[in-house]
Amino acid sequence: MTAVLSCRNLSRRFGAVHAVDDVDLDVEPGARHALIGPNGAGKSTLLHLLSGVLSPSSGAVALEGRDISRLSVSRRSRLGLSQTFQHxxxxxxxxxxxxxxxxxxxxxxxxxxxxxxxxxxxxxxxxxxxxxxxxxxxxxxxxxxxxxxxxxxxxxxxxxxxxPRLLLLDEPAAGMSPAEVERLGALIELIPPEVTVLFVEHDLELVFRLATTVTVLHLGAELITGTPDEVRASDAVQEAYLGTEGQHTDLFLRPEPAVDPASR
Incomplete structure (x- = not known):
């Protein structure tokens, strides 16, 4: 199955800073694919490279197998790629x-x-x-x-x-109250399944509620891509978050193994 959106060796440099560093990514049809990571991981920059807001320093972006690396935001929109922004x-x-x-x-x-x-x-x-x-x-x-x-x-x-065939959401829950976040989650769940969603979000509770696939970025590079359970279980992910955003790490705690009552 051809990915709705893919990038290969995608990078963006700002002077000596590698905001996005040689990232490969595939977003499958119908996915609810989350991009997460500590502050400064390159999440929003990667989203802007995919949407055409920023041009890559190197690498390529493809929409349903078609190279769109040099297309403008408006032309990408006409092909079915739309984005919301933090502001x-x-x-x-x-x-x-x-x-x-x-x-x-x-x-x-x-x-x-x-x-x-x-x-x-x-x-x-x-x-x-x-x-x-x-x-x-x-x-x-x-x-x-x-x-x-x-x-x-x-x-x-x-x-x-x-x-859109592909919807990019950049921190949709930013600045929302808990009640507003709850309504937002319900709204995203109502987006038709034929619309693929790739979203950047800091609210990890919302991420693990919605995502079918999660990619974790750290220092501009891909750390891991997997199911929500695989990401929760990753020592590398926990270490990345413990270093900078420890207040969220309770969402990564592994559940205690179930105990058979008959064994007690």
Missing amino acids: SLLFLSMTARENVALAVARRHGVRPWPRRRVHSAVADRAGQALGTVGLADRSEVPAGSLAHGERRQLDIAVTLACE
Whole structure:
């Protein structure tokens, strides 16, 4: 089976700093693939290399077997790759519906407002996307008046409206309250299975709730890729997190072996 997204020997240098160092990665169709690692591991930089926001110093990126290493963000988007960012890029004075409608119109190369027939089709698609993320009743609210969690929902609605085959999420839970994180997790679980998701996230509880595959980066290089259980059990992963983010290591604690009551 051809990976939806893959990279080989992908690197990005900023002067003498190797932010991403010779990374190989395959994201399988339908996966919920998480990128995790300590602060400064290169997670967001890698995501930006995959989406086209940054150009690699070396290496290649392929989407469904097609080399996209030199394609712009917009051309990658038209091929089905969409990304949300750590900091929202919404138009705060525009309503939720208008933000999504603008994304739909750009995706299809049409103007959303001057021609009524086109506007109606765009508005219908925008309404569907808002309904998917639970914002149907907030469609006429300016984005700037939405709560932080609602803005993150709107970010996802904007990307889903562009009909992606691959969705890249950069720290979607950043700045959210526990209740907002819970709603976000439920929302990501509702993303159609035909949409593959690759996400960077620091909230490890959310990661292990959602991910089917986890890649751990450390100092710009891949440390391990495996199932959530394999990553939890890795001594190298625990050491990487103990060095810089010990507050999260309880999520890596191995469960005690089950004891047969009859043996007591």
